[in-house]
Amino acid sequence: MMNYSHKVILAPMVRIGTLPMRLLALDYGADIVYSEELIDWKLLRSLRVENDVLGTVDYIDQTDGTIIFRTCPREQKQVVLQMGTCCAERALKVAKMVENDVAGIDVNMGCPKKFSVDGGMGVALLSQPEKAHNILSTLVNSVSVPVTCKIRIFPDLEATLKLCRKLASTGIAAIAVHGRTRDERPQHANHNDVLQAISQGLDIPVIANGGSKEMECYEDIARFRGETGCSSVMLARAAEWNCSIFRPEGKLPLDDVIKAYLKYAVDYDNAPANTKYCVQNMLRELQETPRGKKFLESQTLEQICAIWDMGDYCREKQLEYKVRGLRGRREVIPASLSPPTKKCRLDEDIVELQCAFLRSVYANDVDLPKSKLLIWARKNGLGQPRYDTQQRDKLFKSVLTLNGSKYSSSCWEKNKRWAEQGAALVCLCSLGVVSMETLIQNGSLR
Ligand code: FNR
Numbered sequence: 001m002m003n004y005s006h007k008v009i010l011a012p013m014v015r016i017g018t019l020p021m022r023l024l025a026l027d028y029g030a031d032i033v034y035s036e037e038l039i040d041w042k043l044l045r046s047l048r049v050e051n052d053v054l055g056t057v058d059y060i061d062q063t064d065g066t067i068i069f070r071t072c073p074r075e076q077k078q079v080v081l082q083m084g085t086c087c088a089e090r091a092l093k094v095a096k097m098v099e100n101d102v103a104g105i106d107v108n109m110g111c112p113k114k115f116s117v118d119g120g121m122g123v124a125l126l127s128q129p130e131k132a133h134n135i136l137s138t139l140v141n142s143v144s145v146p147v148t149c150k151i152r153i154f155p156d157l158e159a160t161l162k163l164c165r166k167l168a169s170t171g172i173a174a175i176a177v178h179g180r181t182r183d184e185r186p187q188h189a190n191h192n193d194v195l196q197a198i199s200q201g202l203d204i205p206v207i208a209n210g211g212s213k214e215m216e217c218y219e220d221i222a223r224f225r226g227e228t229g230c231s232s233v234m235l236a237r238a239a240e241w242n243c244s245i246f247r248p249e250g251k252l253p254l255d256d257v258i259k260a261y262l263k264y265a266v267d268y269d270n271a272p273a274n275t276k277y278c279v280q281n282m283l284r285e286l287q288e289t290p291r292g293k294k295f296l297e298s299q300t301l302e303q304i305c306a307i308w309d310m311g312d313y314c315r316e317k318q319l320e321y322k323v324r325g326l327r328g329r330r331e332v333i334p335a336s337l338s339p340p341t342k343k344c345r346l347d348e349d350i351v352e353l354q355c356a357f358l359r360s361v362y363a364n365d366v367d368l369p370k371s372k373l374l375i376w377a378r379k380n381g382l383g384q385p386r387y388d389t390q391q392r393d394k395l396f397k398s399v400l401t402l403n404g405s406k407y408s409s410s411c412w413e414k415n416k417r418w419a420e421q422g423a424a425l426v427c428l429c430s431l432g433v434v435s436m437e438t439l440i441q442n443g444s445l446r
């Protein structure tokens with residue numbers, strides 16, 4: 001059973017806390033690594049797949065094949081899955097689904113973003129202590145791994161302490177506290193004195209968070225621990241900028257960190273867009289340099305790697321994975337969604353292919369399926385394609401009409417633009433403008 005006392009922890013960070021960053025943090029000396037926040041209903045529509053080629057466990061979105069959570073044995077005893085939830089029943093279902101793959105489950109009660117608050121998640125739970133208590137006690141009573149939560153503070157100390165005591169009474173293994181209120185932003189000072197009062201008032205480990213602004217080196221982690229009197233320390237931005245801050249021997253040059261990160265990104269077939277985002281957040285103002293600008297133009301994993309002289313490594317590894325049967329991110333057949341309602345019933349004469357729109361395949365906007373189709377249709381005097389898009393369960397499907405014929409992809413997409421691009425791709429393929437072979441090769445067609 002994982003213990004949260006005297007630990008240095010990688011904080012949950014959306015898009016940053018994917019597998020490569022978590023493994024890097026462990027290599028450099030973090031004791032525990034949190035996943036990015038994963039929303040309960042997204043996990044519930046995922047399928048657990050053991051990926052023999054990569055040696056990972058993947059939770060794959062059944063509707064479009066994207067990977068919601070990828071983990072591997074190396075981190076199993078140290079990874080905490082952070083969940084966004086507002087419902088004890090859903091939270092429990094998620095926890096039971098993942099409990100054998102992770103070392104702990106955390107509930108996010110500190111996110112102030114509109115998306116979270118409007119959904120009753122994140123900080124919204126702090127103003128509903130009964131609900132927060134219910135979610136945590138439901139998990140603590142039924143899950144085999146330790147349960148924690150991550151909160152922000154209230155402007156009033158007594159109110160904060162009261163809330164912490166209530167949450168601690170559920171039997172959670174630890175509580176992570178970001179020492180800012182819901183309305184305070186990173187530029188505001190962290191309330192280390194409040195963290196100290198909380199750690200004195202509770203008999204479970206308190207994990208201090210919010211100190212990155214004052215963290216330059218490894219020694220600052222101990223200083224922050226001392227100033228807050230907390231048992232453990234959790235770092236977000238300081239680790240996002242240079243993950244080697246976890247190294248007791250001292251920070252490494254950024255290029256070394258980026259290379260080590262890219263190696264994991266290649267080894268674990270991390271999505272290029274996610275990889276780029278993480279490297280971008282390491283480079284920060286260095287994006288203005290000539291190399292930074294070249295980096296910003298890169299689209300594929302190989303192009304990103306080439307900038308750090310790892311293009312050959314990436315190409316060879318990707319080839320090796322292909323030979324061993326890794327078919328890319330879209331290999332999961334979408335689950336059949338509930339039968340269409342009358343209103344959105346599809347006509348029978350629609351040409352339908354299981355064709356996904358993969359943004360990373362297209363280098364320029366003119367190459368995008370919709371642009372390509374528009375140019376082709378005009379050239380051939382067929383008029384303008386028309387798109388009718390329907391939405392269900394936060395997913396989109398588009399039917400394209402061109403010259404009296406209809407085309408659609410059976411892949412539901414996460415936004416309207418992608419759904420239209422998918423439909424355009426089916427049309428291009430069906431008209432022979434783009435070959436089926438090309439679509440199979442680039443992973444769009446299953
Ligand atoms: C965050 N934070 C955050 N918190 C959380 O509970 N779940 C999450 O998914 C995220 N996502 C996230 C993304 C990014 C890019 C940043 C910078 C931050 C908040 C984070 O965990 C932490 O509480 C704050 O950043 C304060 O800690 P630091 O940065 O001072 O160490």
